[in-house]
Amino acid sequence: MTPPLCALDDIDDPGAKGFTVTRDGGHVRIFVVRRGAEVFGYVNSCPHVGAPLDIEADKFLDIFKTGILCANHFALFEIESGHCVRGPCNGRDLQRFPVTVRAGMVVIA
Numbered sequence: 001m002t003p004p005l006c007a008l009d010d011i012d013d014p015g016a017k018g019f020t021v022t023r024d025g026g027h028v029r030i031f032v033v034r035r036g037a038e039v040f041g042y043v044n045s046c047p048h049v050g051a052p053l054d055i056e057a058d059k060f061l062d063i064f065k066t067g068i069l070c071a072n073h074f075a076l077f078e079i080e081s082g083h084c085v086r087g088p089c090n091g092r093d094l095q096r097f098p099v100t101v102r103a104g105m106v107v108i109a
């Protein structure tokens with residue numbers, strides 16, 4: 001059984017946190033956005049050029065904390081869908097990574 005990523009309360013509300021997980025024998029960088037009791041997981045790779053979105057660790061949200069912001073060239077994504085609504089990869093999507101909350105812990109679904 002895969003251990004939890006963290007407690008839900010370890011992530012600001014709203015806020016986000018990055019992780020490196022093992023999948024299919026390799027390491028995958030992901031991040032989880034929390035909004036209330038909901039979590040949204042994505043692979044930490046911008047569809048623009050494949051770079052991690054956070055230049056500063058765990059800074060994945062815009063200043064209003066209503067969208068996911070890539071720190072490289074400022075693409076903006078919807079939190080709930082990962083769909084890019086502004087920037088150089090407009091119309092493209094972050095790759096979802098399945099996470100959920102069980103007993104107050106964020107786990108891989």
Ligand code: FES
Nearest residue numbers: 046048070072073
């Ligand atoms: S790498 Fe994300 S907007 Fe360019």
